Amino acid sequence: MARWLVLLAGGRGERFWPLSRMMHPKQFLTLVGNESMIRTTRDRVKTLVDDAHTWVVTGRDYVEKVRRNLPDIPESQILGEPVGRNTAPSIAWVAAHIAQRDKDGVMIVLPSDHLIQKPIHFRWLAGQALDAAEMMGGFYTFGVVPSHAETGYGYIERNGMAFGDPNILEVRRFVEKPPMEVAEDMVKSGRFLWNSGMFVFRVQEFLEAVAQHLPEIARAVDTLVQQPDRLDTVFAEIPQVSIDHGIMEKVPQVFVLPADIGWDDVGTFAALARHLPRNDEQSAAHGHAIFVDSKNVTAISDGPVVSFVGVQDLYVVATRDAVLILSPERSQDVRQVVQALKEGRHDHLL
């Protein structure tokens, strides 16, 4: 009965173009700190779960990058998907592998490209959730205490205490990304937490839930484990389902640990910009920048020096072959540029 770590590393990071690329998505970037996001994510829980018990599920094209970022994880525990099918199939595939060796294990599932600014507190909470899953069973989530009304995240409505533990609350319901008015009301009520996409549960209990609620996926991952050579054909037919929608919203025993952990999914340049130190004129840089009479501008560069003269309220992302100039309000709309490049057959820039 061991503890297992599963890192989800399949993201394509189009919202971070041109910093992220098709072959170099966000989880492999060093956005904050000195290590790639996936390396930082793994190291954050290394005192909880060792490398021998760590699995990564990623896109097939990224397997080599994962190996280079996490060289101590056994190669057989890095699973490469031929196509992305959202989180439920990814996690079920890993769980089926783990179940072959440790039916009684518990697993913690973490996205590999999120920021957590209070890692010690997070590690403690993660330990709590693993303890609870081991002792009591059930499905555990981490609910981030909202700092503002945010329309880009899903929410979790909490209920009362579970097991008499003030750190573990019952979940009343999951709410998908809300409109702004709804988000404001939810945050005001104090009953809602952000769904951080991190989960803890027993391997066997999870696989039983998959068999019950997502039987097609259960059959597919059984086939994958028994006949790994059928990877391409099996994956092609798996439906796209998120673990939130496919499992968490359906199982009865769902709990949330309120988490004041400095979490951010860094899903947009706006999110990244929030984490950069600013000068007196509210400008900030990741990389080399020069500011002349410029206010509230953010430069994110993986090479070129970025210079501003007499401008304000801009994000600029610069690489050697692509530059993006973005209004801070339009941080979500980078995909329109990516789309234009696809349509213009400039795939080498993606």
Add this chain to the structure above:
Amino acid sequence: MARWLVLLAGGRGERFWPLSRMMHPKQFLTLVGNESMIRTTRDRVKTLVDDAHTWVVTGRDYVEKVRRNLPDIPESQILGEPVGRNTAPSIAWVAAHIAQRDKDGVMIVLPSDHLIQKPIHFRWLAGQALDAAEMMGGFYTFGVVPSHAETGYGYIERNGMAFGDPNILEVRRFVEKPPMEVAEDMVKSGRFLWNSGMFVFRVQEFLEAVAQHLPEIARAVDTLVQQPDRLDTVFAEIPQVSIDHGIMEKVPQVFVLPADIGWDDVGTFAALARHLPRNDEQSAAHGHAIFVDSKNVTAISDGPVVSFVGVQDLYVVATRDAVLILSPERSQDVRQVVQALKEGRHDHLL
């Protein structure tokens, strides 16, 4: 008694950083059309003066670039200055060389990085000026009919007709770059023309004026022609003087040919931006750009694709190692960035 062409190609083009670089200034860039500016300048008058009678004076570091741009000009006629000393010494140095072979020649002096959109009309005017200098002597300038009140240029106040020729007017006075109010008044009066920095005169007459008004420079260029090995020491002591200030404003016989020739010195990104075709939202690109909901933005790139999302009123200049984001009103202030890079010892970016 031949006609000689002198191209001034010493400019360092700091206002075009990062497109221009210390080792690749504006005269060697292809900003408009398909050829470098110096090549276009030379070709514009090739039916007036052949290569054997063409001289170029440039920075020593640029001699090789001039050769590559103008391979048919005799190498001995490309003069490299160890340091820039403004236009009067450059032109006097070339004139002293020409005088050794052709005391009775006339010369036309052209900056090598200006745009002229009506080249046929300009060629005709240049021929007029050369004819007049050959027949009558005197110092000839081309006065551009102003299209707007511009504070970035010097002005020439015209007087009445000279030699009974309606195309050649006497010059009343030269006016240095004026404040905006003065510029507006001058343009309104209809008596002022922009000083384009292009000149025609007899070689001997020019050298006599140098001897009279700039005797120190006259002695220096005599020494340079007699003892070319003393180039470095002689140049180091030459004073910085412009031909406008040192000669044109002092000699008695100065004439101006009003020139409606589509001239622009393309001295700033604003000037370059004026010459790019714009889309329906007033945006323009030199190089590959993508515009999403962006108005009145200009991209100038020598490689990277530049993408805009939800922004307006910007110039962006992109190269592989440096990106500049500039307010259209601050086109003159690029030098502040160049200065910051110098101070930060980032000379490799200059």
